[in-house]
Amino acid sequence: MENLMEKLVSLCKRRGFIYPGSEIYGGLRGTWDYGPLGAELKFNIKEEWWKTMVKDRDDVFGISAAIIMSPKVWEASGHTQSFADPLVECKLCHQRLRADQKEQIEEHEKQHSKDKEKVEWTEPKRFNLLVEAKLGVVEGEKNITYLRGEITQGVHVNFKNILNSTRAKIPFGIAQIGKAFRNEITPGNFTYRSIEFEQMELQYYVRPDEKESMKQYDFWKKVRMDWYKNLGIKKENLRFREHTKDELAHYARAAWDIEYKTPFNWKECEGIHHRGDWDLSRHQQYSGQDMSYFDVDPPAGGKEKFIPWVIETSGGVDRAALFFLIDAYHEEKDRVILKLHPKLAPHKVAVFPLLANKPKLVKKAQEIYADLKKEFSVAWDDRGNIGKRYFSQDEIGTPYCITIDFNTLENDDVTVRDRDTMKQNRIKIKELKNYIQKQING
Numbered sequence: 452m453e454n455l456m457e458k459l460v461s462l463c464k465r466r467g468f469i470y471p472g473s474e475i476y477g478g479l480r481g482t483w484d485y486g487p488l489g490a491e492l493k494f495n496i497k498e499e500w501w502k503t504m505v506k507d508r509d510d511v512f513g514i515s516a517a518i519i520m521s522p523k524v525w526e527a528s529g530h531t532q533s534f535a536d537p538l539v540e541c542k543l544c545h546q547r548l549r550a551d552q553k554e555q556i557e558e559h560e561k562q563h564s565k566d567k568e569k570v571e572w573t574e575p576k577r578f579n580l581l582v583e584a585k586l587g588v589v590e591g592e593k594n595i596t597y598l599r600g601e602i603t604q605g606v607h608v609n610f611k612n613i614l615n616s617t618r619a620k621i622p623f624g625i626a627q628i629g630k631a632f633r634n635e636i637t638p639g640n641f642t643y644r645s646i647e648f649e650q651m652e653l654q655y656y657v658r659p660d661e662k663e664s665m666k667q668y669d670f671w672k673k674v675r676m677d678w679y680k681n682l683g684i685k686k687e688n689l690r691f692r693e694h695t696k697d698e699l700a701h702y703a704r705a706a707w708d709i710e711y712k713t714p715f716n717w718k719e720c721e722g723i724h725h726r727g728d729w730d731l732s733r734h735q736q737y738s739g740q741d742m743s744y745f746d747v748d749p750p751a752g753g754k755e756k757f758i759p760w761v762i763e764t765s766g767g768v769d770r771a772a773l774f775f776l777i778d779a780y781h782e783e784k785d786r787v788i789l790k791l792h793p794k795l796a797p798h799k800v801a802v803f804p805l806l807a808n809k810p811k812l813v814k815k816a817q818e819i820y821a822d823l824k825k826e827f828s829v830a831w832d833d834r835g836n837i838g839k840r841y842f843s844q845d846e847i848g849t850p851y852c853i854t855i856d857f858n859t860l861e862n863d864d865v866t867v868r869d870r871d872t873m874k875q876n877r878i879k880i881k882e883l884k885n886y887i888q889k890q891i892n893g
Contacts, residue, residue: 516605
């Protein structure tokens with residue numbers, strides 16, 4: 452699979468998954484626009500995450516916090532002080548790279564060594580990754596704030612609101628999906644590192660107890676790894692990696708990453724972090740509001756007041772989409788296939804009349820298409836021969852293709868073709884919806 456990323460980037464643009472941002476104006480590095488199929492893929496990923504993390508649970512509540520928050524939020528979280536990467540600059544070409552990314556620095560030096568040039572680097576300097584925004588209608592009198600650099604803090608500042616408006620009891624979680632923004636100096640590897648991206652996170656609040664919190668931590672590690680596997684990513688392409696001591700945030704009690712084996716090395720897919728009481732304690736300190744939890748029925752009896760500890764699972768929607776696409780990409784002799792899990796595939800079904808110039812076939816196909824569209828994302832295709840239509844749907848990951856032929860008019864059944872095996876079955880029209888639903892859900 453040489454040049455896999457080049458092939459995938461080409462497919463994504465050509466078929467409507469992902470386009471370069473602002474392309475007609477020369478593009479804006481680190482930004483990407485999702486086309487019709489890409490938007491569906493992202494929606495399906497978010498829907499599956501929300502179902503697993505919120506809908507299927509009684510102890511997790513979903514929210515959607517504002518992108519622009521009080522600047523004091525970022526002071527409390529430590530972002531305005533420490534949310535900056537140390538960068539080094541190449542004295543030959545003036546490109547800046549993160550000082551901790553040794554692989555990129557070595558690759559940069561190799562590129563120059565081909566031209567027999569020796570790279571010298573400046574001393575590391577810190578650059579703030581927060582994206583500034585100005586609020587106000589009068590020029591010169593605008594207040595500086597920030598587009599959020601992460602979605603985490605929108606959950607913590609609403610901790611007491613959730614307590615007061617629900618029946619939440621420790622342990623419980625707050626989940627959120629939303630956009631975040633960072634001044635990435637070296638965006639790259641397609642959508643892996645971008646200026647604008649979408650996160651899906653859970654902040655799970657537990658008692659300040661070492662044994663119990665680590666039990667929860669291990670539980671959520673397994674839940675998140677299983678999620679990727681259950682949606683089709685091959686297990687040999689996933690692994691856990693524990694953060695080394697010099698990587699750990701000063702407040703972190705534990706941190707593990709789920710990593711995916713990309714064509715550009717093992718890369719972080721999602722982080723599972725034990726954040727202790729850092730977040731709520733800081734917001735209590737900076738806001739002056741009581742962020743503690745009052746337990747009227749603690750395990751030891753009596754009553755107890757404490758600042759909860761937090762177990763966090765933090766993944767990227769864009770990164771997940773990229774890894775699902777990479778993992779799904781397959782080449783065979785005559786076709787390219789995206790073996791996306793049916794739950795994630797942009798279209799679940801494609802409907803074809805065998806011949807586009809036969810009105811009876813077209814009419815029947817349109818009836819089936821309209822009926823299936825009530826429950827599934829369905830594609831219609833009547834161009835060219837049937838083989839080309841099949842291969843066109845294979846390339847965008849459509850798991851099932853339905854062909855309406857002359858036998859359909861006589862027997863009220865259709866041909867259903869499986870994307871991966873190319874096996875074809877005759878299914879009664881009245882049984883189609885149940886058949887497809889069963890196939891999608893496994």
